[in-house]
Amino acid sequence: MKADAKNVLTGAHYLDGNHACAEGGIAAGCRFFAGYPITPSTEIAERISQRFPLVGGLFIQMEDELASMAAILGASWGGVKSMSCTSGPGFSLMMENFGLGIMTETPCVLVNVQRGGPSTGLPTLPGQADMMQARWGSHGDYEVIALAPDSPQESFELTIHAFNLSEKYRMPVLIMTDECVGHMTEKVVIPPPEEIELIARRYTEKKPDEALPFELTDDLISPMLPVGKGYKFHVTGLTHDERGYPVINAEAQEKNVVRLMDKVNKHADDIIWLEESDVEDAEVVIIAYGISSRVVKPAIARAQKEGIKVGEVKMVTVWPFPEKRVKELASKVKALIMVEMNYGQVFLEMDRIVGGKCATYLAGHAGGTVHKPDDVYRIIKEAVK
Amino acid sequence: MTVETRQPPKEEHPMEKLLRMDRIPHIWCSTCGLGTTVTALATALAQLELDLDKVAVVSGIGCTGRVAGYMKLDSFHTTHGRAIPFALGLHIARPDMKVIVLSGDGDLISIGGNHFIHTARRNVDITVICVNNFIYAMTGGQVAPTTPITARAATAPHGNFEHPFNLPILAASSGATYVARWTALHVRRLTEAIKDAITKPGFSFVEVIAPCSTLYARLNRLGSGLDLMKFYHDNSIIRHGADMNEVDIDFQSKIVVGKFVDIEKPTYLDCINDGYKRVFGNRYQPYGGANGDH
Amino acid sequence: MATTEIRITGFGGQGVILCGHIIGKAAAIYNDQHATLTQSFGPEARGSACSAQVVVSTERVLYPYVTSPHILLAMSNDGYNTHKRHMAEGSILVCEKDLVKPDKRGKEGEVFAVPATRIAEELGRKIVLNIVMLGFFAAVTDLMPMEALRQSVESSVPTGTEELNLKAFDRGYEYGVALKEKTEIQV
Structure with a gap:
């Protein structure tokens, strides 16, 4: 299935990550957007509200995020x-009804333009x-799919990809971008609609x-039932x-939760998207995602110039975590370095999976700005010592 | 010679078309007002002769929240308080369908209160039926925003001393185009009100005062469910078009019932479509939802 | 790899961000360069100090923020004072002549000043001050051909205001060319 020709702004644009994300949604065929203003994500809603009347979509600013x-x-x-x-x-x-989306296996895309926290933290x-x-x-208990763009161009592309994953796996998909990417303006090339591949929703035959509505299929992804067609099906947030009927016992719980998790885990190879560079003979590998995967590059280049064998794994998908690949790397390299704008969230997952097979380092900070390449460089130097 | 075999006619319960018979018996207590409310809704749908494929029911959490699970319609049992915004999304996606929210007073008015007033303000074309039993029943009888002053609840063991909401005035002042209140005793009038509400374009609201014998009646020593129905019989005052400032419900007070609001006002989608047409003219691509073409 | 860091500063409402947008877009869309625009702003919509940063490069910009700008385009004295310390050695200061008073404590090498407010007022709309600045910027820096910036102005300003804005751009550009010629003659 291809994108709807007349609504795709094919061409080169100078857009920030948030606007690019909105265009990605429109190109992906999103025609309903409900949101509540909050910095630094609001430009997505603003662009959508401006564009939707001309593309047959409906934007509504709701009373709150719930x-x-x-x-x-x-x-x-x-x-x-x-x-x-x-x-x-x-x-x-949004977490409450995100869970309802997971439980009822409802395709949709939620973009989190991350800012500094906790609480009100650093809105800008x-x-x-x-x-x-x-x-x-x-x-x-559940599994999620989360993508992290590193630029406005990727914000556009990954929004389309997120919609495709959400339809393919019949579940909400998260785009975990951040204020830097959201407010950063760069060239965004929107391809012609015939080059935008969309995955259509799979309905029951x-x-x-x-x-x-929740048929157990071999691939664990049940085709959806359409409303208004006499299926008269029931959907509930209960187990x-x-x-789709509630069953309140341990056996049903086991079946339901394990299927929800297996749906993602058994397709992990298809979902996980990594971009690796110079990893083959690396002594040290940096793992990073989103904007952090971008600002580590000058540090890597500087270290490589000095003869240090350092490579990078950029996680385009952060969840599900690339467990298999990280295990392989841990058995080959001297150290893995996680670079992220927090004090060790995805790092903990990496460290758990490495299980002592190699050294692990966290290049983390509390947010408010992106990593300085110099700081990452120093950690590379320490890791190869 | 012909052999004629005669099967006895298959007996069908008159509500079988509208109920998920494979889920009956339901979980509600005997003498609960939900039985009559569901009957009234089913009867209303049957009498309106609607295409039942094009009717969806959405519930939140609580005893009433379980209604969605028993109706043989496209039915959604959502999270606590969020039935209305879920229904809004469904309605916008499928404006050709009738979307009915059926939930309890705690769900719709306490945790979902913000959604209730804003959806009424927008005059979204959905029907909201609120079964008001003055208490949180499913969780064991806790105090609700509708609990009358002095009435006891599990978390108001000495009596409730907060002012309760007057639901008709809340709905009306928020922008509802249709507001009625009946008790579970007034089955025929309730059925008519639900029919009116479903037919009415815009945000229509029906409050159903319903007995909860297991908790509300027991905690307040009001006798059985039947005693409550008798109370409704003796104490309901039908007053159509009543001044809604005078329809507050005090503990064991008279209950003013009737149709309070029935006005014409453009719906949310009408306003959106008209507004954009004015601004964009022919460039506006009218929002048609999914058009059922999936 | 040739990289130029530019900071545009002024107060909210002057069109600081638009200025940055036009420079970045000119480089990225009309001049086949890479350009990353970031902005920093306070919570106030108007009046507060505000700045936009553009990194222009022949290769992909990896670190998006400006650390020590090679060019500071200043439209307010507050902005100049805030950012002068962080300029690169020998950098260029492009400023509004009547609003910014360079004080020698900055690290700027060359200073180019234009009475953009007066020019904008002559054109009848003070609001085009930022576009006059851009025309001037095109003349006194050699970051990219003037045409790229001019095209970027045309495609970035609100529909119906193109003519006025291009006029403002041209006036700024002419002032810059004249000034540069004079400077070169003096040298």
Whole structure:
């Protein structure tokens, strides 16, 4: 399926990450957006509100983030690709219905333009300290898919990719960008619509009296049932069976939760997207995501110039975590360095998986600005000592 | 010679079309007002002769929240308080469908209060039926924003001393185009009100005063569910178009019921479409939702 | 790799961010360079000190922030005072003549000043002060061809104001060319 030709702004633009993200949503076919203003994510909503009347979409500024997240789930079940964006405290408020989206397996995209926290923190400055909240922020056991763009161009591309993943795996997908990328303006090339590949929602081919909204399929991804077509199906946030009926016991819980987790874990190889450079004979490898994966590059170049064998793994997807690859690297390299704008969130996951097989370093700080290449360089030097 | 076999006619419960019979019996207590409310809703839908494929019901959490699970419609049991914004999204995606929210007073008015007033303000074309039993029943009888002053609840063991909400005036002042209140005793009138509400374009609201014998009646020594129904019988005053300042409910006071608001006002989607048409003219791509073409 | 760091400073409402946007866009879209624009602003919408940073390079910009600008484009004295200390040695100061008073404590090498407010007022709209600055900037720096900036102005200003803005740009540019010629003759 290709993008809708008349609504894609093909060409070269000078856009910030937030505007690019909005264009990515439009190109992906998003036609419902419910949001609540919060810095530094608001430009996404502003651009959408400006563009939607001309592309057949509907933007609504809801009363709060709780409502925004609930509304995009309702619209998605209604058959419209839907998204929202938020930052900081707004992300906390959305966690409740993000969980409903996970439980009811509802495709949608949620963008978190991360700022410094906790609480109101640094509304106008970047952070990457919501990464564990992205992973575990709603209550209960589940898996998530989270992407991290490093530029406006990637903000555009990854928003489309997020919609595709959300339809393919029938679940909400997170874009964990940050204030720096969101407010950074660069050239964004929007390709012609025929070059934008979209994954269409998979609906059941079965008749109403045979179809189940949470049918157990081989790939663990149940086709959706459409509303308004006589399927008269039931969807609940309670633990449920294939019919969508609540079943309140340990056995049903085990089945339901394990399937939700396996849906992501068993497709991890398909979902995980890493970009590696100079890793093959590296002694030390930097692992980073989003803006951090970009600002480490000058540090790597400087170290390489001095003959240090240092490579980089950029995680385009942060969740699910690239467990397999990190294990492989840990058995080959002297040290792995996690660079992130927090005090060790994804680092902890990396360290857990490394399990002592190599040294691990965290280049972390509390946010407010991106890493200075010099600081990363010093950690590289320490790691090769 | 022909052999004629005659099967006895298959007996069908009159509500079978509208209920998930494979989920009956339901979890509600006997004498709970939810049974009659669901009956009133089912009867209203049948009498309106709506295409039931095009009706969805959305609930929040609580005893009433379970209604969605028993209705044989596209049905969504959402999170606590969020039935209305979920329904808003569904309605916007499928404006051709009737979206009905059925939930309790705690769900809609306490945790969901903000959504309630804002969705009424926008005049979104959905129907909200609030079953008001004055208490949080599913969690064991805690105090609600509707609990009358002095009434006891699990978290107001000495009596509630906060002012409760007057739901009709809350709905009306927030912008609802249709507001009515009936008790679970007034089944026929309640059915008519639900029909009116579903038919009414815009945000329509029906409050159903319903007995909770297991908790509210027991904690307040009001007798059985039947006693409460008898109380409604003796103490309801039908006053259509009543001044809503005078429809507060005190503990065991008279209950003013009736149709309080029935006005015409452009709906949310009408306003949006008209507004953008004025601004953009032919360039406006009217929002058509998913058009059911999936 | 040739990289130029530029900081534009002024007070909110002067069009500081638009200035940065136009420079970045000129480089990235009309001159085949890489250009990353970042901005810093206080919570106030108007009146507060405000600055935009553009990094222009022949290669992809990896570190997005400006640390020691090679060019400081100043439209307010406050802005100049805040940022003068962080300029690169021998950098260029491009400033509004009546609003900014260079005080020798900055690290700037060359100083180019233009009475952009007066020129904008002559054109009837004080609001185009920032575009006059850009025209002047195009003349006194050799970051990119004037045409790239001019095209960027045309495609960035609100529809219907192109003519006025291009006039403002041209006036600033002419002033800059004249000034440069004079400077060169003096040298």
